[in-house]
């Protein structure tokens with residue numbers, strides 16, 4: 001049977017993993033498909049000097065991505081450059097030229113995925129994006145097919161490998177975020193500008209895509225409450241440990257009677273939960289279904305080869321469709337419901353909270369803080385103070401019974417003006433249900 005021809009734009013981390021797998025694993029791929037995938041043309045800014053695996057055979061190279069997306073011999077275009085401007089142009093031009101597209105671009109798909117999807121449907125081609133969330137974990141396939149018969153009630157994920165590496169190293173070694181981040185940057189695990197990772201925006205893009213698939217809603221990224229890990233200190237891990245918990249950056253989507261509550265934020269999770277054992281740069285997604293109950297997915301969240309597998313598997317799915325004419329167009333964006341979604345603010349959720357204070361020690365501090373909590377009808381659960389020499393920067397923790405987040409925020413706001421505080425209090429939800 002005729003080969004299906006592929007054009008790839010972007011030969012960086014993911015692009016090089018993709019071409020390596022397509023070359024080294026070509027025989028297995030052809031056996032599974034009944035035909036071969038053939039890389040016809042590649043484009044990157046250093047395409048001329050780029051070394052390609054010999055087993056790919058002759059491959060045209062170009063610095064101009066337009067030559068890929070308009071090439072009459074190319075059936076599927078793979079976009080692996082990242083960003084939201086040129087990448088969008090690549091996908092749209094490819095679709096307008098009747099090519100199906102495969103992308104790993106979470107940022108772009110979170111921003112305008114439904115529009116790209118609609119354009120592809122009108123053109124009669126497909127969009128595949130498995131690699132865009134949680135690298136090597138086939139979570140798109142799970143939500144689109146594997147458990148599509150269930151009704152998802154909640155989804156919790158550790159979706160950013162860099163943040164998870166930093167948090168779990170802080171937990172293991174007791175070092176500060178600055179020290180671990182600098183090391184992660186030296187090792188190439190973190191970008192020179194780490195904001196997208198440690199401020200939660202990368203995880204937010206991924207949560208947009210997973211929530212769209214899980215709940216059939218169009219999610220607007222800015223509707224998701226997002227808080228990064230910058231304020232977490234080694235002392236927080238010590239206190240969390242005392243409470244039988246640890247801290248992870250949790251991306252959460254929960255269906256409530258009133259609507260969806262979405263957040264990306266550092267949270268205390270019980271040490272006994274399976275998510276607490278997700279360490280280093282690994283990712284995990286925990287889905288709670290109404291009928292099938294809990295399922296859990298774990299694997300490499302990024303990296304050249306794990307992400308390359310996701311891209312190649314997407315290529316195989318789309319190529320099968322092209323050859324056997326079996327359209328597999330389950331909308332990843334539930335586009336028919338665009339505009340119906342009303343986000344529920346995270347302030348409506350009720351949780352137990354961990355409140356961490358740094359104070360200049362003096363008598364009456366606990367009484368003052370407890371008084372403010374009482375005014376907001378928040379009940380104290382425990383007060384913890386580990387030994388500390390420095391009376392001018394003394395950390396301690398108050399945990400409170402499940403309370404509305406709105407009341408917690410009002411209390412924190414009121415406390416922030418107190419002159420004995422070294423910095424505003426840190427409030428983290430305690431996710432007991434995980």
Ligand SMILES: NC(=O)c1ccc[n+]([C@@H]2O[C@H](COP(=O)([O-])OP(=O)(O)OC[C@H]3O[C@@H](n4cnc5c(N)ncnc54)[C@H](OP(=O)(O)O)[C@@H]3O)[C@@H](O)[C@H]2O)c1
Pocket residue numbers: 009010011012013014015043044045046047063064065080081082083086104105106107131132133135301302303304307
């Ligand atoms: N890295 C991961 O583990 C991972 C995991 C999941 C998803 N992703 C997503 O995958 C995508 C690619 O990430 P990456 O880490 O592979 O990025 P990367 O290493 O920076 O590679 C980007 C590639 O695109 C090329 N490029 C940039 N602008 C171009 C243009 N105008 N025309 C042609 N080529 C162009 C670059 O060429 P030069 O090298 O010559 O500049 C480079 O080859 C992103 O959307 C990212 O979010 C990455």
